[in-house]
Amino acid sequence: MAALVDYGSSDDESPAVGPSIPPAFAVTAAPDVSLDDPMTSQLAIVKPTDKSMSYNATYADLYKPAAGPANPFKSNDGSLKRKNVPTGYAEETIISDATFTTHHRTYTSLGYAADPSNPANMVGDQASAAAFGGRNTTEYRPSKEESREIKRRRQKKGDSSVVDGPGQYLGPWASYKNDSDSSDGEAADAEDDEYEAEAAAPVSNPIIDKAGAEYLNVNTTGVEQTTFHGSQERDYLGRTYMHVPQDLDINLGKEVGSTANYIPKKLVHTWRGHTKPVTAVRFFPHSGHLILSSSADAKVKLWDVYHDRELLRTFDGHTKSVNDITFTNTGDRFLTASYDRQMKLWDTETGQCINRFSTGKIPHVIRFNPDPAKHHEFIAGMSDKKIVQFDTRTAAVVQEYDHHLGPVNTLTFVDDNRRFISTSDDKSLRAWEYGIPVPIKFIAEPYMYSMVRAALHPNGKYVALQSADNQVVVYATTERFRQNRKKSFRGHNNAGYAIDVDVSPDGQFLMSGDSDGWVCFWDWKTCKMYHKIRASEQAVTCAAWHPQEGSKVAVAGLDGDIRYYD
Numbered sequence: 001m002a003a004l005v006d007y008g009s010s011d012d013e014s015p016a017v018g019p020s021i022p023p024a025f026a027v028t029a030a031p032d033v034s035l036d037d038p039m040t041s042q043l044a045i046v047k048p049t050d051k052s053m054s055y056n057a058t059y060a061d062l063y064k065p066a067a068g069p070a071n072p073f074k075s076n077d078g079s080l081k082r083k084n085v086p087t088g089y090a091e092e093t094i095i096s097d098a099t100f101t102t103h104h105r106t107y108t109s110l111g112y113a114a115d116p117s118n119p120a121n122m123v124g125d126q127a128s129a130a131a132f133g134g135r136n137t138t139e140y141r142p143s144k145e146e147s148r149e150i151k152r153r154r155q156k157k158g159d160s161s162v163v164d165g166p167g168q169y170l171g172p173w174a175s176y177k178n179d180s181d182s183s184d185g186e187a188a189d190a191e192d193d194e195y196e197a198e199a200a201a202p203v204s205n206p207i208i209d210k211a212g213a214e215y216l217n218v219n220t221t222g223v224e225q226t227t228f229h230g231s232q233e234r235d236y237l238g239r240t241y242m243h244v245p246q247d248l249d250i251n252l253g254k255e256v257g258s259t260a261n262y263i264p265k266k267l268v269h270t271w272r273g274h275t276k277p278v279t280a281v282r283f284f285p286h287s288g289h290l291i292l293s294s295s296a297d298a299k300v301k302l303w304d305v306y307h308d309r310e311l312l313r314t315f316d317g318h319t320k321s322v323n324d325i326t327f328t329n330t331g332d333r334f335l336t337a338s339y340d341r342q343m344k345l346w347d348t349e350t351g352q353c354i355n356r357f358s359t360g361k362i363p364h365v366i367r368f369n370p371d372p373a374k375h376h377e378f379i380a381g382m383s384d385k386k387i388v389q390f391d392t393r394t395a396a397v398v399q400e401y402d403h404h405l406g407p408v409n410t411l412t413f414v415d416d417n418r419r420f421i422s423t424s425d426d427k428s429l430r431a432w433e434y435g436i437p438v439p440i441k442f443i444a445e446p447y448m449y450s451m452v453r454a455a456l457h458p459n460g461k462y463v464a465l466q467s468a469d470n471q472v473v474v475y476a477t478t479e480r481f482r483q484n485r486k487k488s489f490r491g492h493n494n495a496g497y498a499i500d501v502d503v504s505p506d507g508q509f510l511m512s513g514d515s516d517g518w519v520c521f522w523d524w525k526t527c528k529m530y531h532k533i534r535a536s537e538q539a540v541t542c543a544a545w546h547p548q549e550g551s552k553v554a555v556a557g558l559d560g561d562i563r564y565y566d
Contacts, residue, residue, distance in 0.1 A: 010477045012418075015518050017063070018248070023321040024559060038201050039409070044349075048493070049231045058274060059559075062117075067547060068526035069452050071203075072295060073260070073524070075481060077463070077493050080267055080269065084351075085155050085511050091142060095116060097182070100136050101498060101560070103135060103136060104135050105136075105137045106136040106137050106339075107124055109135075109137060110125070110128050110129075110132055111124050111125035111128045111129075111137075112124035112125045112126070112129040112351070112480075114134075116134070117517075120188050121294070122134055125519075128399060131179045135440075139349040150176070153176045153177050153443070154174055154175075154176055154177075155170060155174040155176070155177060156170070156174065157169065157170055157171050157172075157174055158170045158174075159374075160360050160361075161360050163341060163342070163358050163360055163491075169303075169341070169360065169460045173320070175348070177383055178440040203319045212384070221319070221447065222354075223318050224315075224316070224317030224353035225317065226313060226314065226315050226316065226348075226350075226352070227313065227314045227316070227351075228312070228313050228351070228353025229310070229311045229313065229314065230310055230311070230313070231308065231310065235558075239257065240349050240547070241290065241302075241304065241312050242331075242348065242349045244287045244289055244307050244331070245289055249546060250549060251548075252287040252288065252289055253286075253287065253550050254548065255288060256458075257458050257505035257506045257546045258281075258550065259506070259550050260506060260508070260550055261504040261505060261506045261508050261509060261545075261550035261551065261552040262550055263509060263520060263521045263530055263531045263551070263566050264533070264546060264551050264552060264553055265531070265565075265566075266565065267563055267565055268552070268564045268565060268566045269564040270307050270561050270562070270563050270564070271291075271309070271311070271561065271562040271564070272301050272561050272562075273292075273301055273311050273314075274293065274295040274297055274301065274558055274560040274562075275295075275301075275560060276295050276296035276297040276321070277295065277296045277541070277557065277558040277559070277560055278293055278295050278296075278541070278542050278560060278561075279294050279295060279296060279321065279322060279323060279324070279343070279541070279542070279543055280293065280294045280325045280500075281293050281500075281542040281543070281544045281547075281556050282324075282325055282326065282327055282334075282450075282544060283544055283546060283547055283554070283556050284327065284331045285303075285327050285328075285329060285330065285331045285547070286331075286547060286548075287547070287548060288547040288548050288549070289305050289306065289542075290303065290305060290306065290312070290331075291303040291305055291307055291554055291562065292300055292325055292327065292334060292348075292520065293325075293542075293556065293562055294322035294323075294324070294336060295321070295560065296320060296322075297317065297321075298316070298318045298319060298320055298334065298338065298340075298392070299314055299318075299322070299562075300314050300316075300322055300325060300336055300346075301313070301314050301315070301316070302314075302315070302542055303406070303562070305546075305564075310421060310464075310469040312405070313351055314440055315336070315346055315351055316501060317336075317344055317346075317353055318336065318338035318340050318342060318344070319340045320339035320340040320495050321336075321337055321338065321339045322336050322337065322338045322339075322538075323337045323338060323339065323362075323363060323364055323365070324336075324337045324363070324364065324365050324366050325337075325366075325488055326366050326367055326368055326378075327368075328368055328375065329368070329370060329372070331348060332346055332347070332348055332349065333346060333347060333348060333354065333367070334348055335366050335378060336366075337363035337364070337365070337366045338363075339362055341356050341358050341360060341361060341362055341363070342356060342357075343356070343358065343380060343390075344357070345357075345368060345392055347411045349410050351383070354392075355392060356392050356395065357380075357392075357395050357558035359382060359384075359386075359388055360381065361382045361383050361384040361386075362383040363379075363380045363381065363382055363383075363408060364381045364382065364408055365381040365408060365410055365411050366378055366379070366380045366382060366411075367379055367380075367411045367412075367413065367420075369413065369417060369434065370413055371416075371417040372460075374417075374434075376391060376392050376393055376562065377389060377390065377391055377392070377398065378390055378392065379401075379411055379420065381407070381408025381409065381410070381411050381424075382407070382408060383407045383421060384407075385402065385404045385405060385406055385407060385408065385424070385426075386401065386402045386404070386408070387401035387402075387404070387408055387411065387422055387432075388400055388401075389401070389435075389474050399437060400436060401422070401432055401438060401440075402422040402437065403430060403437075403439050403442075404422065404426055404428070404430065405424070405426035405428070406424045406425030406426035406427075406450075407424060407425050408422055408423070408424050409423050409424055409450065409451065409452045409453070409498075410422065410451060410452070410453060410454035411454075412454045412455075412456055412463050412464065413434075413456075414431075414456065414460065414463065414477035415460075415477060415478075416460075417433055417434070418433065419431055419432060419433055419434060419449060420432055420434060420550040421454070421463060421475070421477070423451040423454065423465060424448075424450070425450050425559055426444070427444060427449060427450050427565045428442065428448070429441075429442075429443040429444075429448075429451065429475065430442050430443075430446035430466075431481050441480075441481045443475075443481065443483075448467075449467045449468040450468045451465040451466060451467050451468070451473070452466050452468060452497075452498045452499070453465070453466040453498060453499060453500050453501050454495075454501070455501045455502045455503050455510075455527070456477075456503070457502075457503050457507055457524075458503060458504075458505060458506065458507040459507055460477060460552045461476060461477055461478065462475065462477060463475055463477055463486075464489075464501050464503060464510060465501075466494060466498075466499055466500070466501045466512065468494065468495055468496075469495070470489070470490065470492065470493050470494055470495055471488050471489060471490045472489035472490075472501055472510065472522075473487075473488060474488075485523075486527075487527055488527060489510055489512070489522045489527050489529075490529075491522075491529045491532075492513075492514040492518065492520045493513055493514055493515045493516055494513070494514065496515065497513075497515050497539050497541055498541060499512060499513040499514065499540070499541055500512070500513055500516065500538070500541060500542050500543040500566055501513075501542070501543070502543050502544055502545045502553075503524070503545070504545050505545060505546075505547055505548075505550065506550065507524060508523070508524055509521055509522065509523060509524060509530070510523075510524055510548065511543050511545060511553060512523045512543060513539070513540035513541055513542065513543045513555060513557065514532075514539070514540055515539040516534040516539070517534060517537050517538055517539065518532045518533065518534055518535065519532065519534055519535050519543060519555050519565070520532050526554035527561075533565060535555050535557070535561075535563055535565075536558075536559050536561070537559070538557055538558035538559045539548070539557050539558050540556070540557040541554060541556070541557045541558065542554075542556040542557060542562075543555045549566075551566055552564065552565065552566050558564075
């Protein structure tokens, strides 16, 4: 053990006595220590081909100064230059976006396009390129002189207030005059007729060839006529097809919605007779033993649901596509609305046209007032943003509702028929008191889309509306007319089409068509999609639930066929 050291006294005169202390080694309190871990420095070396790192890089490592030679492909601001080099950087070409779009459309439409490296050469369908002279879609358009000549030959559009007769409104349906021999009026008329005939039925049109002669038999005069197609017009007791069948396994006279409904699964029957897309399908009120259908071929047809399921009668009185049809409460009459700006009241049994109504505008939707005291009146949603109320006895307009900012799409009577709800292309919903031209409720939210079809729930408390954003929304029909946010039916596509929506008679299921050819079924309470049926290769735009048989529906669409499912 080391000896203790005597430090001595504090007296300066007496020196300290004791052994001498040897000098110690020099000690540095803060030595220079390298903070770089040799292993970390080794791991920080990353190859250009590596796609992962084996250590967690620190902030200092991530933002170290760039070492090594400067990147020749970086600009002064640090962004990479676009160079056509093997490293993957592409150099911008001299072709503009407009030129690329033009050649892309040309290739999509005609099957060929110009070679970017040599525009004189064509790639793709060489036969098509030779047939069209290598012109693109922009060059293929007529010149300004040709366009002016075409417009000069076009007939005058006419006055929109004139429905029939001289100066009637033609609009986009105005034909072209062949004035090669303007001095001879009869010759010009004959050439016009020949031109229109060729335009209506070219020999090489496969659609018309497939449709047959009935396609060419279009009523261009607007004179109402009807044809009975059934096997017999009256039975052995003298009853027509208006008589509800009594020889069936089901009672067609019971209260609608009194039995449980089920989702259909299989195809039972297909009715064919229309040559163009079907626009509306309506079951006969209460019994449902007949089906009324309208089509873009300007005809309305009546079909038998039971027995032979044959075509019974054709109602021909419109010159253009029929938009909408609606029965009276008893079904003895029905209304039709057409693009020829006419609304006509027909007798279901005889096919006679009882009355005609028009405002000079196109009607989009028509509905009778279900109230028995006012059943002689109906309302029509027009293309000029108005809702017009007609009296069928005098054919006079008795009221106008003019608050919408776009064409009217749907009309639905609610609250014991004292009010009705309308929707329009202006993406709004309005509620009206019947007979009072001032809306009592106006709903227009930024998230709303156009609502194109509507169906009233059997309990009368809700209305289902087909929204253009691929969903079915539900609004209450009570005082506040608010949207039920908990009920939204999704899973189908309807954008771009007027797809029908319908609720089962017992209120348990909701049905809708689809633009891809499906028929979709949802549970009303849970909004869960139960089933989908592939009905067609084209859009299904019409859907109606049978009022008495809870598992049968009729659907139709762009292919012109009416399908019956069970």
